[in-house]
Amino acid sequence: MEGGYETDGNGGDVDDREEGSGLTRRALIAGAAAAAGGAITAGATRGLVQEAPDPTKVPGARPVVVGSRSPHETPEKLLSGSMGGSSRTPLQELHGIMTPADLHFERHHHGIPQIDPATYRLLIHGMVERPTLFTLDDLKRFPQVSKLLFLECSGNGGGAYTSSPSPEHTPQSVDGLLSTSEWSGVALSTLFEEVGAHAEATWFLAEGSDAAVMGRSIPMEKAWDDAMIAYAQNGEAIRPEQGYPARVFLPGWEGNASVKWVRRIELADRPSMFRDETSKYTDPLPDGTARQFSFVMDAKSIITYPTYPRRLPGPGFVEISGYAWTGRGLIERVEVSTDGGDSWHDAVLQEPVLPKCTTRFRHGWEWDGGPAHLLSRATDETGYAQPIRQQVLDARGPGTRYHSNAIRGWRVARDGFIAFAPV
Amino acid sequence: MSGGAGVSQRAVLAAVALAVALPMVTACGADDVGRATESGTGAMTATVVSGDERPAAARAGAAEPVYGFGTPATAAQIAAWDIDIGPDGAGLPPGRGTVAEGLEVWERHRCILCHGPTGREGPNDVLTGRVPGDEFPFANDRSLRSTVGNYWPYATTLFDYTRRAMPFDLPGTMTDEEVYAVVGAMLYFNDLLPADAVVDSATVVDTHMPARNRFVPDNRTGGPTIR
Numbered sequence: 001m002e003g004g005y006e007t008d009g010n011g012g013d014v015d016d017r018e019e020g021s022g023l024t025r026r027a028l029i030a031g032a033a034a035a036a037g038g039a040i041t042a043g044a045t046r047g048l049v050q051e052a053p054d055p056t057k058v059p060g061a062r063p064v065v066v067g068s069r070s071p072h073e074t075p076e077k078l079l080s081g082s083m084g085g086s087s088r089t090p091l092q093e094l095h096g097i098m099t100p101a102d103l104h105f106e107r108h109h110h111g112i113p114q115i116d117p118a119t120y121r122l123l124i125h126g127m128v129e130r131p132t133l134f135t136l137d138d139l140k141r142f143p144q145v146s147k148l149l150f151l152e153c154s155g156n157g158g159g160a161y162t163s164s165p166s167p168e169h170t171p172q173s174v175d176g177l178l179s180t181s182e183w184s185g186v187a188l189s190t191l192f193e194e195v196g197a198h199a200e201a202t203w204f205l206a207e208g209s210d211a212a213v214m215g216r217s218i219p220m221e222k223a224w225d226d227a228m229i230a231y232a233q234n235g236e237a238i239r240p241e242q243g244y245p246a247r248v249f250l251p252g253w254e255g256n257a258s259v260k261w262v263r264r265i266e267l268a269d270r271p272s273m274f275r276d277e278t279s280k281y282t283d284p285l286p287d288g289t290a291r292q293f294s295f296v297m298d299a300k301s302i303i304t305y306p307t308y309p310r311r312l313p314g315p316g317f318v319e320i321s322g323y324a325w326t327g328r329g330l331i332e333r334v335e336v337s338t339d340g341g342d343s344w345h346d347a348v349l350q351e352p353v354l355p356k357c358t359t360r361f362r363h364g365w366e367w368d369g370g371p372a373h374l375l376s377r378a379t380d381e382t383g384y385a386q387p388i389r390q391q392v393l394d395a396r397g398p399g400t401r402y403h404s405n406a407i408r409g410w411r412v413a414r415d416g417f418i419a420f421a422p423v
Numbered sequence: 424m425s426g427g428a429g430v431s432q433r434a435v436l437a438a439v440a441l442a443v444a445l446p447m448v449t450a451c452g453a454d455d456v457g458r459a460t461e462s463g464t465g466a467m468t469a470t471v472v473s474g475d476e477r478p479a480a481a482r483a484g485a486a487e488p489v490y491g492f493g494t495p496a497t498a499a500q501i502a503a504w505d506i507d508i509g510p511d512g513a514g515l516p517p518g519r520g521t522v523a524e525g526l527e528v529w530e531r532h533r534c535i536l537c538h539g540p541t542g543r544e545g546p547n548d549v550l551t552g553r554v555p556g557d558e559f560p561f562a563n564d565r566s567l568r569s570t571v572g573n574y575w576p577y578a579t580t581l582f583d584y585t586r587r588a589m590p591f592d593l594p595g596t597m598t599d600e601e602v603y604a605v606v607g608a609m610l611y612f613n614d615l616l617p618a619d620a621v622v623d624s625a626t627v628v629d630t631h632m633p634a635r636n637r638f639v640p641d642n643r644t645g646g647p648t649i650r
Binding site: 142196275 | 482483484485486488489490492493494495496500501504505506507508509510511547558559560561562563564565567569571574575576577579580583584587588591594595634637638639640641642643644645646647649650
């Protein structure tokens with residue numbers, strides 16, 4: 001409860017699929033205090049600038065071996081989940097599409113292991129010609145692939161799917177299990193060729209060396225397509241909380257299957273039916289079945305400015321901005337509405353627009369000071385358009401807890417206050 | 424098969440052969456093969472030279488390694504990490520336990536602290552509960568808890584997960600006999616085994632799980648239809 005989230009009392013796994021009645025009263029008060037604190041800090045900063053020595057009249061600081069943020073900038077992840085298993089990226093504080101590695105979201109199933117890169121090994125065995133152990137140095141000798149890609153927990157956005165979502169949601173609290181990095185490593189297909197994968201293998205399992213020995217089964221097609229073993233993120237070694245020293249990365253697929261701290265891959269002709277692909281990460285349907293192995297993250301978008309808890313200072317120009325992404329390839333179009341969906345306008349897609357990566361969109365808006373309802377709707381290259389909640393309800397019912405991608409929105413009141421209001 | 428001082432002569436030859444076989448890399452010299460340097464941006468993605476363009480069938484079953492990096496894994500090394508249990512029971516160890524022993528394990532390993540005396544009390548994951556008639560109304564009833572008895576399709580998964588990840592504060596420390604026993608206790612809590620049951624590999628494979636046939640493949644395909 002440290003993150004200020006109410007949970008459904010169902011333990012460590014609620015945090016990535018929680019109904020997210022939103023922030024608790026306590027968090028609300030804390031948030032208000034933080035907002036007020038921000039104002040004070042800003043004021044103090046201005047005061048400092050006035051009183052500090054003129055920086056053009058004193059020698060500047062020397063280079064340092066490791067840089068740090070300005071002390072005036074303090075973006076933070078939001079801890080959530082009753083077992084402390086998640087943290088969320090402050091989407092509303094970021095620009096462009098990249099996520100600083102230390103602000104990348106986390107979802108762990110039994111904490112962050114400490115792994116010595118010198119003793120790290122990746123075992124690939126099963127339906128292969130040559131069962132092989134790879135050291136980290138071995139992995140780095142193979143041809144490298146490197147791509148800008150989003151990663152999203154399939155439980156992201158659960159707080160938007162309830163019948164009465166909290167108006168106090170921020171982009172971070174509702175969709176912060178989303179981040180974007182440049183991921184570098186070796187294509188899994190390269191490794192599978194190296195070990196002589198059998199043509200009869202249809203699935204492989206990946207297991208981590210965390211305390212849950214987290215495992216998932218993955219179709220071989222993904223390995224031959226674009227799966228990788230990543231050892232670098234945004235130009236440096238992967239952070240411990242992101243799978244150091246090496247992890248599976250499955251572009252466009254639910255984050256849970258991109259197994260971190262991977263130590264074993266076994267090729268087989270059937271899935272293993274792990275806990276996290278049966279009792280979790282499956283999607284009940286109204287016809288009495290449950291969708292299993294629902295890997296792909298469908299098209300989605302969220303406005304990250306202006307949003308709660310910001311307040312528009314007054315009528316005038318507002319650049320509405322946010323992220324759009326799809327696990328199926330390219331974002332083709334993002335539309336923005338300022339009147340709750342009565343009319344839509346094409347947003348500008350900022351380059352680069354990359355497959356299976358977040359795309360930054362922008363839309364200039366002249367706020368007249370009246371009530372407004374800001375919405376964004378993404379369409380991907382397959383023609384899939386982000387649905388409204390009722391469409392998802394019709395297809396999956398109210399009990400589904402993953403893959404919540406219905407249109408998000410924000411109501412702007414006459415006083416400039418903003419509230420979360422999806423449709 | 425260790426790589427030694429670099430790419431072996433054989434690997435270089437193989438790489439050259441790979442380049443010749445790949446229309447995508449005809450613009451690259453042999454030195455570039457296996458040295459894809461693009462950042463994955465937009466159109467450049469199509470020029471990846473890691474062989475991604477060939478069909479899976481052409482890439483599987485290679486008689487020789489391409490690069491020669493890595494070390495052959497021994498049977499003992501594989502056995503030390505090969506812990507997954509298949510839905511067909513593959514990987515289940517010898518041994519057995521009883522429901523009665525499982526109830527002792529439930530207390531001794533403090534399962535009770537997170538899951539309650541009978542697995543239904545919490546405070547963490549609710550493991551016990553059935554739905555009348557073994558219906559599967561989860562999509563329409565958001566308050567319904569998914570449990571071993573109403574949602575887990577395989578008892579092999581219960582053995583697998585319990586053995587690798589539990590108890591929470593000492594994961595992976597129970598003996599196989601303890602795991603068989605405590606799996607029996609959880610199945611007993613869910614009215615899937617009698618109180619006097621003995622649990623072994625056959626029990627784990629054969630126990631009827633009410634949700635076994637509820638799971639279907641993903642039918643989302645992109646395009647305009649919302650599924």
